[in-house]
Amino acid sequence: MQTKILYYDKKVEEACFDICEKLQIDNMPDYDNKSYHKLVDNKFKRIAIPDSMKLPIYGRIFEESVFPKFETNKHNVLFVFDGKILKGIVHFADYNHDKVLKNLQDDILNFELNLRQLLVIEKLSNLDLIKYFKNKRDSKNTKSSDYSRYDEKINRFEKTISNRDYLSEFQTFDISDLLNFCNSDFSKKIFPLEKVKIETKKFSPGEIIRNLRNTAMHGKDPIGKDEAASIYSMESLSKFLTNLKIFRQLANDLEEKIKNHDDYRKSIQLENQSKLNIIHAHHPSALNYFLSR
Structure with missing residues (x-):
């Protein structure tokens, strides 16, 4: 996501028009963390951000639920939230990061x-x-x-x-x-x-x-x-x-094929037996050594 957010501001609306044209986007977020301003008939219209345009900040970028959200939003921009706070904006081209x-x-x-x-x-x-x-x-x-x-x-x-x-x-x-x-x-x-x-x-x-x-x-x-x-x-x-x-x-x-191979399992078994014997002979210092690695 892009964490350096550019917000819509009525006082510098001309700059907002220029930015939308340059980036080929049609909306900019509001300061209130609840809404965004979308270009409709060359005018900015304030709209509440629906759940379909929100992503959780701790979400995984390749979760299957993410792609439909991009697909249903024609502008291909989603808003990333940490709770109720807007933390960033992501365009699907950001997969090129x-x-x-x-x-x-x-x-x-x-x-x-x-x-x-x-x-x-x-x-x-x-x-x-x-x-x-x-x-x-x-x-x-x-x-x-x-x-x-x-x-x-x-x-x-x-x-x-x-x-x-x-x-x-x-x-x-x-x-x-x-x-x-x-x-x-x-x-x-x-x-x-x-x-x-x-x-x-x-x-x-x-x-x-x-x-x-x-x-x-x-x-x-x-x-x-x-x-x-x-x-x-x-x-x-x-x-x-x-x-x-x-x-x-x-x-x-x-x-899975490697982990289920008899030779691989045998090597894991031998290594584990060796560790268990060392721990048994030198407990507790040896146990702390193996668990802290």
């Missing part, structure tokens, strides 16, 4: 780390992925363009194989390659993925994650502008929120 991209980067990085962890606890290695590439390259059904693409991946790996001794498994492969491999018979489908339908088109989860990753890593605005109207597009917000919902489910499924 750096903090949103930074958190998205963190979430995607965590997803990649978990994907590599799953591959490792399934006792797979870089060489398994290369065998997968070679199988895809040499398949009779492979197009010439795909043949070149897989061949390039194999050659790149072989040229840098000595450097990979210093890196963890799967560290230098693209996330799309890892996802495709996890969804293949070659890995016994350790993380199966089905295409998802968004409106009339079907997309692979890999495409969705790759697009989100490119948005986050390259600092692109998730919410774009409608080229014809030169205003921020509600359609782009809807697409962004849909992709995030799908990604969130994939991330949860992946983490």
Whole structure:
């Protein structure tokens, strides 16, 4: 939200007109924390702020209840309250805030780390992925363009194989390659993925994650502008929120798969037993040590 609020003021109304035109908005809040002034027929009209235009300051920005509020308000502006006090104003273009991209980067990085962890606890290695590439390259059904693409991946790996001794498994492969491999018979489908339908088109989860990753890593605005109207597009917000919902489910499924793996549970069990034995031998100082970390 924008915390530096510009209020409507009758004494400087011309400035308010200019601000609305510049920001392509049609309303400004009143000083009273209860109402706003909306431009109707080129005149400001005072209106009480309805609940449909309010958001709680402690609400989560990706809650599903938020999007319909933007959608039903043509001006796409909502007022953020802490109790009865107006604390800020949010436009759906504020989803382009750096903090949103930074958190998205963190979430995607965590997803990649978990994907590599799953591959490792399934006792797979870089060489398994290369065998997968070679199988895809040499398949009779492979197009010439795909043949070149897989061949390039194999050659790149072989040229840098000595450097990979210093890196963890799967560290230098693209996330799309890892996802495709996890969804293949070659890995016994350790993380199966089905295409998802968004409106009339079907997309692979890999495409969705790759697009989100490119948005986050390259600092692109998730919410774009409608080229014809030169205003921020509600359609782009809807697409962004849909992709995030799908990604969130994939991330949860992946983490659940890791946590339920026998080897992972065994490692947690051994670590926990070790801690319990230390606490038992040195209570209470050891207990305070573990609980304070």
